[in-house]
Amino acid sequence: MQLNINGQSREAQADPSTPLLWVLRDELNLTGTKFGCGVAACGACTVHVNGQAVRSCVTPASAVAGQKITTIESLGTADQLHPLQAAWIAEQVPQCGYCQSGMLMAAAALLAKTPQPSDADIDAAMTNLCRCGTYPRVRAAIHRAAAAMKGGAA
Numbered sequence: 001m002q003l004n005i006n007g008q009s010r011e012a013q014a015d016p017s018t019p020l021l022w023v024l025r026d027e028l029n030l031t032g033t034k035f036g037c038g039v040a041a042c043g044a045c046t047v048h049v050n051g052q053a054v055r056s057c058v059t060p061a062s063a064v065a066g067q068k069i070t071t072i073e074s075l076g077t078a079d080q081l082h083p084l085q086a087a088w089i090a091e092q093v094p095q096c097g098y099c100q101s102g103m104l105m106a107a108a109a110l111l112a113k114t115p116q117p118s119d120a121d122i123d124a125a126m127t128n129l130c131r132c133g134t135y136p137r138v139r140a141a142i143h144r145a146a147a148a149m150k151g152g153a154a
């Protein structure tokens with residue numbers, strides 16, 4: 001099975017019905033995408049498929065073969081943070097951190113579609129669960145990143 005991940009063509013040997021999450025983590029060593037619930041409830045496993053936020057724990061790898069898959073590993077780099085990552089640091093969003101790569105990927109998909117989201121837009125798009133209760137900081141960081149991407153202060 002040929003997968004297009006973070007702009008690279010990757011060969012995966014897993015059974016085609018294997019959830020994308022496990023192909024990413026176990027076969028391709030892209031461990032930034034996390035396992036939380038396995039039933040599409042928590043969002044820890046969120047990646048992008050053709051720019052849309054998708055829960056990889058319930059997405060068979062074969063269903064996304066040939067499509068553009070993006071994981072947290074390509075959101076930004078240490079030298080060049082994505083505006084969301086910079087905002088996450090500025091707002092000190094992460095607590096234990098476990099849910100945060102999924103949060104960031106969901107937020108990135110939101111801003112790509114809705115560059116200046118309202119609180120209601122954020123609440124509707126960010127259905128990820130966080131046991132540490134970082135929701136108010138997530139919301140603040142999304143607004144901060146949106147302002148930075150518009151040209152305002154980060």
Ligand code: FES
Binds near residue numbers: 034035044058
């Ligand atoms: S691990 Fe996929 S939604 Fe929770």
Ligand code: FES
Binds near residue numbers: 129132
């Ligand atoms: S930061 Fe701990 S679960 Fe979200």
